[in-house]
Amino acid sequence: MTPILEVRDLNVRFRQDGATVHAVKGNSFTVGKGETVALVGESGSGKSVTALSTVSLLPDSAEVDGSVLYKGQQMVGATFDQLKQVRGNDISFIFQEPMTSLNPLHTLEKQLRESIELHQGLRGAAVKDRIVELLTKVGIRDAETRLKDYPHQLSGGQRQRVMIAMALANGPDLLIADEPTTALDVTIQAQILDLLADLKASEGMSLLFITHDLNIVRRFADRVCVMKDGEIVEQGTTAEIFDNPTHPYTIKLLSAEAAGHPLPVPEDSPTVVETDHLRIWFPIQRGLLRRVVGHVKAVNDASVSVRAGETLGIVGESGSGKTTLALAIMKLISSEGKIVFDGRPIHDLRSGAMRDLRSKMQIVFQDPYGSLSPRMTVEQIISEGLGIHGSDDTRPRRELVAEIMTEVGLDPALMDRYPHEFSGGQRQRIAIARAMVLRPRLVVLDEPTSALDMTVQVQIVDLLRRLQEKHGLAYLFISHDLRVVRALSHRVFVMKQGDVVESGTAEEIFENPKTDYTRELMAAAYMDDAAVA
Structure with missing residues (x-):
């Protein structure tokens, strides 16, 4: 396969406080036309620095040597005009967090228009037609009606789709995706990955995919480069790397998955917190007199109980009410219904009366x-x-x-x-x-592992288990990572649009889900497992 990108003996050093940090160490790899190559490794391994080096997007403090050939054109040491021609036109980027990449003060139309006018020279109605075409292609429904929307008016998945549309605006040959699904729910992750695969096939693109999630790599990549401390320690086809890894670090990464089960809850464990028909509705107020014209129904009817030494996992897509429910239980937002903490009704307590209880309720973000x-x-x-x-x-x-x-x-x-x-x-x-x-008696764990590498996730899950066993802690564990939920939770609540659509023991939920929505979540989370239909 003819390489579209060829990296040879790439070294990147940064001058920092009089010292030199060697971030990338003599790396070599290729990306063929129409091929997906994954760079994997823990945070700080040099994945993103390697990708940014391809079109010299590193800061002035970086010293780069080696060779980066794009279609035979040398990128290391290229002039600004040469790089400008390649950046955005031939090589485009998608980054991890779209809210930091999209301008919050500009509409979708304006942000896409800038890229198209800069690189393609289109003007007027032709630009608008191209924007609508791009947004439609990446799955934004009723694209023409969304042109005046701002980033904050979109969901996380929609924002990432807009980022993909911007990257595709000029028909690049190579798309570099840097952790594009890390902050997304499992179902949205699956949608974005399917979208990238479809676009790659239809547009004939090559893809350099950066991630620490090996489950995604197994499904998505043709070849894999494993990085550690700035160096590619092993590379090969996806099948070779997953079925017959040779480097100890690769073996460690592949075995790093939260597994096992929490210790059983003692039969005489007291109930730490319970709710009865808890409801959280936020009023929608309009007009000069701020009349209530409706409600955002964040949580409709939730009856929860958690005992000492027990973990209740709460899962569901963004906006399903998971965090809102936890905040209401901790009396950090208003709610209707009964809340009992350590045998004491607290639903009617004002903030001053709650002060003595605050130390017993803690949260990890x-x-x-x-x-x-x-x-x-x-x-x-x-x-x-x-x-x-x-x-x-x-x-x-x-x-x-x-x-x-x-x-x-x-x-x-x-x-x-x-x-x-x-x-x-x-x-x-x-x-x-x-x-x-x-x-504390109760700890709310709100996505505490989603921003971490898989090896670190395992360490944090083991730590949380040990602390729970030692101190008899009650956990409310909120996550979209169902593998971690399964490893840590005794019982699971599945939430969708404010409703608890299914609940039961972790074994019941994972082995025999009752609702289509739960089955959809499981299929997205375990999309690589043969056991999932």
């Missing part, structure tokens, strides 16, 4: 970097709750912080460092330590 203050040290972050709520333990605060850091697998000697000095997995451990230092 999806993005550990976004939820940790960059201006506070780890000690300050973890101990902040102790300063607000106090503690029955009279030991010095640093001693309490050191103890909880050790418990979550962090070196207490690092407590004076700042969040940016830690990896993603370490930052999530800091977030967990911040919650656990208050010795």
Whole structure:
């Protein structure tokens, strides 16, 4: 197969605080016409830097040597005019988070128009026709009526489709997709992957696919390059890599999947939290007098109970009401219905009366970097709750912080460092330590592993199991990653558009789903497993 992209002995170094960081180390690979090549590896392995090097999109601090040939044209050291001709026209990018790539102040039409006018020279009605054609091609329904929409008016899947439309605007030969499905629900992931496969076939494109999700790679890629510490340690066809890996790191990646089951809940475990017919409707107000003209029915009727030592997994697509339900249980948003925490009705309590209970209800969020203050040290972050709520333990605060850091697998000697000095997995451990230092009874885990590499996911799941066993914690575990839900949950709620459409033990839900919606979720999550029809 004739290569459309040929990378040979690529090295990338960054000058940083007087030191040199060797980010990419002598990598060589090719992408053939119509071929999908996957770059896989953990965060920091050099995948994205390698991809950005193909059209010199790296910062000025980068030193690049080696060879990157696109259709025989050398990209390393190319002039700005040469690169401008290739960027967007011949090689296009799709990035992980569309909300950071789309301008929130511009309509869809304006954002697509800029790219088309810049590269194709179309004007007037011809541009609008091309925009509608592109949006229709990527599956945006009634595309002509959506032209004046802004990014925030679209769902996550729709925003990613718009990003794909922008990348396709100029008919590229090579599409580089950098973690394009990481932030999406399993069903939307499947739709986006199917869309990329269809477009690749119909447009005759080549695809360089960057991901840490090996389940996607197995289904989607023709060949795989495995990266570790800036170096490609193994490459081959997808079948070769998955069926007969030779490098220890590849074997480690392939075996990194959250597995097993949580320990059984003791029969005499008390109920930590329960709700009865909980409803969360948000009023829609219009007009000068702000009259209520309708409601957003976020959660319609949810009766929940979680015992000490038990995990209730809550699954469903974005907008199904998962997080809203958890926030209402913690009395962080208003709701109707009964909520009982540790045997005490709390649904009628005002915020002041809830203060004494707050330390017993904690939450761990999806993005550990976004939820940790960059201006506070780890000690300050973890101990902040102790300063607000106090503690029955009279030991010095640093001693309490050191103890909880050790418990979550962090070196207490690092407590004076700042969040940016830690990896993603370490930052999530800091977030967990911040919650656990208050010795809560209930912990809400809102997508705590979705932003992490699969090897780190396994570590966090094992940590959460150990903490639950040691302290008898009740977990509300919200996730779209059903493999992790299965490994951690005793019972599962399946939510769709505010309704609990199915509930039962984890074994019942995963082995014998009753509703079409649940079966659809399972098929999307286990799309590589022969057991799924």
